[in-house]
Amino acid sequence: MKPNGLPDLTRASVEALEGLVRYHNKLYWDDDAPELSDPDFDRLVRALRERAPGSPVLDELGASRFGEPVTHEVAMLSLDKCYGDDELADWLLDFEGRVVVSPKFDGVAASIRYDAAGQLARAATRGDGVTGDDITRNVREISDVPRRLLVAPPGPVEVRGEIFLRLSVFARHKDRFSNPRNLAAGAIKQKDPKKSAEIGLSFAAYEIFGLDAPTEHDKIDWLARAGFAPIERRVVEKGEVLEVYRELARRRPSLDYEIDGVVMKADRVDEQRRLGSTSHHPRFALAYKFQGDTGTSRLRAVEWSVSRTGAVTPIALVDPVALSGVMVSRASLHHPGYVAKLGLSLGAEVELTRRGGVIPNVERVTSPGDAPVEVPAACPSCGSELTPQGDFLLCSRTSTCRAALIGRVAHFVAAAEIDGFGERMLGELFDRGLVRAPQDLFSLTAAQLLTVPRVGDKLATKLVAEVARARTIRLDDFLRCLGVDDLARHVAKVLTRELAGLDAVLAVTPERLAGIHGIGEIIARSVTEGLRRERPMIDALRAVMTIEEPAPVAPPEGPLRGLSFVFTGKMVRRRREEAQALVQRLGGATPDGVSKTTSYLVIGDDRSDGKQSSKEKAARKLVAGGAGPKIIDEGEFEAIVAGA
Ligand SMILES: [Zn+2]
Known part of the structure; x- marks a missing residue:
C-alpha cells in the first residue's frame, strides 16, 4: 500500500474523483489488490460524496459488472435536502395533514419486487435512478427482508428501502473497514451470496408501491406486518416536527446505526399525489441533514490503555476541536496496526470525524509531525509480555492484569x-x-x-x-452486562424472548441460536463461546443477584394451536425462521427437535445434497415404530398454513 497515494482532493475535479473511485474500487473488490489503505479509500469516496452527492459512481461501489441491469418501473429519485429550519417551515406550508418523521439511514438504496403471490422476485440497487444492478441473490440473505411476505399483497408490489450495517455488526469488521456505508455498498455487490450474508447487512423498508393505502403510516405498518424489520417513525402534527428532529439528532450517538439526517413525508397519500415530483425528487418528502462532523486538529500524544479483553489500545490526545457541536480532545486509534497504517507521528495534523454512535475517529494525517509514536514494549498496566495478534497487541496475563x-x-x-x-x-x-x-x-x-x-x-x-x-435485574439486562462479544442489547432481548430463562440461554447450542431470526451463525458462535468462557462469573453473579426472567408466554390462540412443526433441510420457499414465525403467529409450536409428540416434520425442498438430516432419520424411526410426526414437504406445509 502506498502511504500517500492520493492527490489533493480539495482541488481535484468531480470527474477526476469519479475516475479515482472507480479505479480503486476495482482494485479492491474485483482484483483484491488494493493500492490505498481503507481510510484513504473512504476519504476518497467521502470527497466525491461531498462534491457530487448524486454521482452514479457512488452506487457502483463493490464488485463491478455485478448482476444484470434492472430498469426501475418508477424512477428511484433522491430526496430533496434542507439544512435549515426556515426551509423546513416553507416546505411544511405546502400540504395538509400530519407528517411522518423517520431517521435517514446512511446506507445504500435498494428496490425489492414481490410477485402477486408475495414471493421475492427481484432486487436492484438504485444505480442512476433509472437502471440499477440486480442484487437479488444477496438481498435474499438479509434477515430483515422476508423471502415471502407474511401478508398477502393485493398484487405485485415493490418495496424500497436502505441497505445498511448496524454499528454493533460493523464493530466486527472495523479493523478492515473504517466506515459502515462503504462496507454495505461493497457487501451488497459481493459475488458470493454466502460472503455477503456473513457481513450481516440490515434493511430498513420505507416505501411501497402497489399497495392502496390512505396514509404513509398505513404503508409502513403494512410493511412491518409483512415481515420487514420495523423502522422507527413518528406521525406528528406539523408543529412538532422540529422537536422530533432535534430529539433524533440528540439520540444519534446512541443509535445502533448511522443516520445522516431525518426524513419527513406528508402522511396523506392524496396530498402526496397532489404535490407530485420534480424530475429530481418528490415534493412530498424532505431530508433534513445533519452537518459538521469532520474537523482538523493536532496530535499531542498517544495514550495507551488496556481494555477488558487485554488489548493494548492507543488513544489520540489532540488539541480540542468542535465536532457535531461537541468539543473533542480524545479520539480512537483502534489498535497499533491502525497507527502504523495512518503513518501517524506526534505533532501531526490529523482529520477527525464523529459519525453516528462511535467515539471520534482519527481518519488520516493531513500533514506529518516530527516525532515517532512509541508503541509500548510491555503491558502498560501490569508489565507482562505483549502478544501480537494481527493488528492487535494483547496483554499475555489478562487473568491477573x-x-x-x-x-x-x-x-x-x-x-x-x-x-x-x-x-x-x-x-x-x-x-x-x-x-x-x-x-x-x-x-x-x-x-x-x-x-x-x-x-x-x-x-x-x-x-x-x-x-x-x-441487585435485581432483568434477564436481558443481565446478559448485556456480561461483556460477551456480540451480546449487546438487541441479541440479549432476542435471547430473553426466545428462550425460557437463563438456564436455557446457557444451554443453547450455536445451531439453535443461529436459527433464530436475525442472529446468524457468526453471532451465534461468538455468543455461545463467550457465555461458556464467562460461566464462572455468571455462576458467581447468579448467587448474589436476583435475575427476573419473563413469564413464559402462553401459546397464542390460533388455528394451529396444539400442533407442532419441526423444520429440517434447506428450504426454498421461505427462510426457516420465517416459517417458524408464521407457525407461531398462527398459534402453533416450533420445537427444536423431533419427538413422539411432534405433529409435522417439514423437509425443505432443496434436496440437492441427497442426504437425510438427523431430524429426518429420527422422525422416520418414530414413524416406523408407529408414532411420530407426519413428514411433509414445503408445498404441503404451504397448503396447511394457507388453510389456516
Ligand atoms: Zn496487563
Whole structure:
C-alpha cells in the first residue's frame, strides 16, 4: 500500500474523483489488490460524496459488472435536502395533514419486487435512478427482508428501502473497514451470496408501491406486518416536527446505526399525489441533514490503555476541536496496526470525524509531525509480555492484569447502570482487594468504602444503595452486562424472548441460536463461546443477584394451536425462521427437535445434497415404530398454513 497515494482532493475535479473511485474500487473488490489503505479509500469516496452527492459512481461501489441491469418501473429519485429550519417551515406550508418523521439511514438504496403471490422476485440497487444492478441473490440473505411476505399483497408490489450495517455488526469488521456505508455498498455487490450474508447487512423498508393505502403510516405498518424489520417513525402534527428532529439528532450517538439526517413525508397519500415530483425528487418528502462532523486538529500524544479483553489500545490526545457541536480532545486509534497504517507521528495534523454512535475517529494525517509514536514494549498496566495478534497487541496475563480486570468491572457497572463507580473509584477498590470482579460489588459494605480516600458516610451509603438497587435485574439486562462479544442489547432481548430463562440461554447450542431470526451463525458462535468462557462469573453473579426472567408466554390462540412443526433441510420457499414465525403467529409450536409428540416434520425442498438430516432419520424411526410426526414437504406445509 502506498502511504500517500492520493492527490489533493480539495482541488481535484468531480470527474477526476469519479475516475479515482472507480479505479480503486476495482482494485479492491474485483482484483483484491488494493493500492490505498481503507481510510484513504473512504476519504476518497467521502470527497466525491461531498462534491457530487448524486454521482452514479457512488452506487457502483463493490464488485463491478455485478448482476444484470434492472430498469426501475418508477424512477428511484433522491430526496430533496434542507439544512435549515426556515426551509423546513416553507416546505411544511405546502400540504395538509400530519407528517411522518423517520431517521435517514446512511446506507445504500435498494428496490425489492414481490410477485402477486408475495414471493421475492427481484432486487436492484438504485444505480442512476433509472437502471440499477440486480442484487437479488444477496438481498435474499438479509434477515430483515422476508423471502415471502407474511401478508398477502393485493398484487405485485415493490418495496424500497436502505441497505445498511448496524454499528454493533460493523464493530466486527472495523479493523478492515473504517466506515459502515462503504462496507454495505461493497457487501451488497459481493459475488458470493454466502460472503455477503456473513457481513450481516440490515434493511430498513420505507416505501411501497402497489399497495392502496390512505396514509404513509398505513404503508409502513403494512410493511412491518409483512415481515420487514420495523423502522422507527413518528406521525406528528406539523408543529412538532422540529422537536422530533432535534430529539433524533440528540439520540444519534446512541443509535445502533448511522443516520445522516431525518426524513419527513406528508402522511396523506392524496396530498402526496397532489404535490407530485420534480424530475429530481418528490415534493412530498424532505431530508433534513445533519452537518459538521469532520474537523482538523493536532496530535499531542498517544495514550495507551488496556481494555477488558487485554488489548493494548492507543488513544489520540489532540488539541480540542468542535465536532457535531461537541468539543473533542480524545479520539480512537483502534489498535497499533491502525497507527502504523495512518503513518501517524506526534505533532501531526490529523482529520477527525464523529459519525453516528462511535467515539471520534482519527481518519488520516493531513500533514506529518516530527516525532515517532512509541508503541509500548510491555503491558502498560501490569508489565507482562505483549502478544501480537494481527493488528492487535494483547496483554499475555489478562487473568491477573489490573487494567483488564478493572475494565471488566467498569463494563459491568456501566451496563447495569450502577452510578458512582468511576475508573478511579474502581482502581482504589481493586488495590484494596475489595472489588476484583463484578460479583464482589455485591458484598461491598459502607465500612469498607470508608477506607477509600475522600469517601464519607454519605457517599458510602449512597454507593451501597446503588449496588443494592442493581441487585435485581432483568434477564436481558443481565446478559448485556456480561461483556460477551456480540451480546449487546438487541441479541440479549432476542435471547430473553426466545428462550425460557437463563438456564436455557446457557444451554443453547450455536445451531439453535443461529436459527433464530436475525442472529446468524457468526453471532451465534461468538455468543455461545463467550457465555461458556464467562460461566464462572455468571455462576458467581447468579448467587448474589436476583435475575427476573419473563413469564413464559402462553401459546397464542390460533388455528394451529396444539400442533407442532419441526423444520429440517434447506428450504426454498421461505427462510426457516420465517416459517417458524408464521407457525407461531398462527398459534402453533416450533420445537427444536423431533419427538413422539411432534405433529409435522417439514423437509425443505432443496434436496440437492441427497442426504437425510438427523431430524429426518429420527422422525422416520418414530414413524416406523408407529408414532411420530407426519413428514411433509414445503408445498404441503404451504397448503396447511394457507388453510389456516
Ligand atoms: Zn496487563
